[in-house]
Amino acid sequence: DQQVKQNSPSLSVQEGRISILNCDYTNSMFDYFLWYKKYPAEGPTFLISISSIKDKNEDGRFTVFLNKSAKHLSLHIVPSQPGDSAVYFCAARNYGGSQGNLIFGKGTKLSVKP
């Protein structure tokens, strides 16, 4: 049973516009949420995170929003650039677990067209 769901396998956006990637989760014990970006044949690269005690975190062009009541988070990229084209993974940490393992969604492939 998937605890972290990314329901859109792919997303295509025009350069300069906003990209919105969505993620839903089921476990209320998750205390930290992260977004990772992954290029082909490379490991995931940390992008941005948010604690469950916050509802927004911003870092340059990237903003993550957390809606705890809906168990939903989203990543906004503004403005989108062709170099943002990659697979984006949403991940969550379960504080009730070993505190070490992250639970990943299946990813959303973002394509930013020039």
Add this chain to the structure above:
Amino acid sequence: NAGVMQNPRHLVRRRGQEARLRCSPVKGHSHVYWYRQLPEEGLKFMVYLQKENIIDESGMPKERFSAEFPKEGPSILRIQQVVRGDSAAYFCASSPPLPLQGFYNEQFFGPGTRLTVL
């Protein structure tokens, strides 16, 4: 300032052989995690180790798989008697020691080892 290093990057094994995957964490990081990514899937947690200790192996198959992180040297993920279903990308990540609830030290990932079982 090297990141997480994994070797080999590609490994081909025949069914029944052993696969050994190595991971050198970021210098100063004492926590290592192994994840597996099957085609079209997200990363799945396998095991979390500190130096000389297994902290959480809840994601590791009970048979044929083992992991270690010795006092000296890299972390090793060992798969005995490989089968075709073991073909996947195996990622290692490392982090500093974990802080209290509400805070987080991000995990830094290596480039992965792509295991192909013929």
